[in-house]
Structure formats: structure tokens, C-alpha cells
Amino acid sequence: MLKEFKEFALKGNVVDLAIGVIIGAAFGRIVESIVGDLFMPILGAIGGFDFTNYFLALSKSVTATNLADAQKQGAVIAYGRFITIAINFMIIAAVMFMVVKGMNRLKRQEAAAPAAPAEPPADVMLLTEIRDLLKK
16 A cells, blocks of 8 residues: 555656645745735725725624724624735736646647658658659
8 A cells, every 4th residue: 555655646747736736835925925015005005995904893892993903802704805815816817827828829839830741651762762763
């Protein structure tokens, strides 16, 4: 059983998948930082959008105006965080779409490139040489 597991775990597809997951997680953190540290402050400065403190209090005891204090006071629905995560997803989806689109374009260019004509078989080449010699 250990031998079978080793064969399974060391197959190329499993290793490729593991690398993809690790790179995807790192990419997700980068996008999180771009949205949270670059886009959201710009949206906040330009249009007054600051989603971090958007919440809905589920208890009358919640009187705070910011999310951190409101969560200490009671149950809240932090829908502003959901909006930020949805923006993260849209950015990741757009980037992945562009990557796949670029890869598809490269594949189409490879397929459209004309293949070199196949060399005729040896017997045909021999017959061609005999014909050319007979012409002389």
C-alpha cells in the first residue's frame, strides 16, 4: 500500500497540481493586498467608498460605528468584507481569463503554423531518381 501511495503521490499530475495550488494561494494573497491596500483606499478617497465598516447589527446592544467594536458588542453581519472578497474574486477571475485567453491564442498560432512537408518514402525517391536518369 505504501508503494502504491508513493507511485500516486509522485506522478507528474499530482506534483503539478500541488505546485499550482501553492502558486494560486500566493497569487490570492497578492490580489488581496492589491484590493485591500491599493484599490479600496483609492475608491474611498475618490467616491467615499469604504466597505470595511459596512455591517448590519443583529442585536440592539450593538451601538458601535466601526466593525471591530461592533463585533465585540454582539453579532453582526459584515457584508462590507463580503464586498471586498467579491472584488478580489472578480480581479482573480479577470486575470485568469486573460491568462487562458493568451494560452489559447498561442495554441491556435502553433496549430496554424504550416507543418513541413513529409519526406516521400525511400521507394518513391528511388523511382524519382531512376526517372530523372532515364530522361538524360
